[in-house]
Amino acid sequence: MTIAISLKVNDGLVLAADSASTLIAQTPGGPEVVQVFNHANKVLNLRKGLPIGLIMWGAGAIGRAAISTLIKDLRLRFTGADSRHAGREHGDWRIEPEAYSIAEVAKLVRRFVFEEHYLRAFEGWPQKPPLGLIVAGYSSGGDLAEEYRIEISDEGECGEPVEVRPREQCGATWNGQPEAISRLVLGYSPGLGDVLVELGVKPERIPGVMEVITRSLRAQIIYDAMPIQDAIDLAEFLADLSARFSRYTPGAVTVGGPIEIAAITKHEGFKWIQRKLYFSEEFNPEVER
Secondary structure, three states, X not given: OOEEEEEEEOOEEEEEEOOOEEEEEEEOOEXXXXXXXXXXXXXXXXOOOOOEEEEEEEOOEEOOEEHHHHHHHHXXXXXXXXXXXXXXXXXXXXXXXXOOOHHHHHHHHHHHHHHHHHHHHOOOOOOOOOEEEEEEEOOOOOOOOEXXXXXXXXXXXXXXXXXXXXXXXXXXXXXXOOHHHHHHHHOOOOOHHHHHHHOOOOHHHHHHHHHHHHHHHOOOOOOOOOOHHHHHHHHHHHHHHHHHHHHOOOOOOOOOOOOEEEEEEOOOXXXXXXXXXXXXXOOOOOOOO
């Protein structure tokens, strides 16, 4: 499991995620957590030198490859390097710095992850692992950041990328294990709708009731004018909140490990704020990351 946050302000956007990777086994009593690792990579730069990033949640691997490894394979296509290294031709995948859009990049990410890898790896599985990604950043010449969500359901279905919010709108989105952040920011648990149904509220009334509850209880956070440093601090706080909440509630600690954060702005591009490396930068200055 995970917490993956995309936080957009006028000055740019911040991507943040924890590092927990949970192994679940199917047992006669149902799914059971057998191991939690704390060094998964869930925040990535999609094209070196360009203001495009990605966060992910859900399945940590497709077949034998971690999603982060697959995304780095895709990054080679985006630069045109994979054809030189492996004799493959993917010229139509190359991202030209002066002529690309985040919407087009999101479609290529879906095509690569879902159509090329996911469908083949999980063919025949009665229940498939869900997987979500957000592709975010600035299109060529764009003044405002954009975010596109790609979601693969446990039935193995994946629609086209969907814009998270209108381009002119700011805000925060959290995915994976939303309980802690939803309680703090929205004022209620994601399970409130089900409780209301159990109490006799008609299902068709739930959307309207939830809208009133959200409007009444939501924390009044002003995202638009927030400087990027404050957005970074807020994203880190929300990710840390989720990790601590997981630590102090019953069950396996499935949100945890180092918090990784990247900021993307119009002029500075994609910049790492916090990240973990399994090697020393001092001894490996030329390693591609």
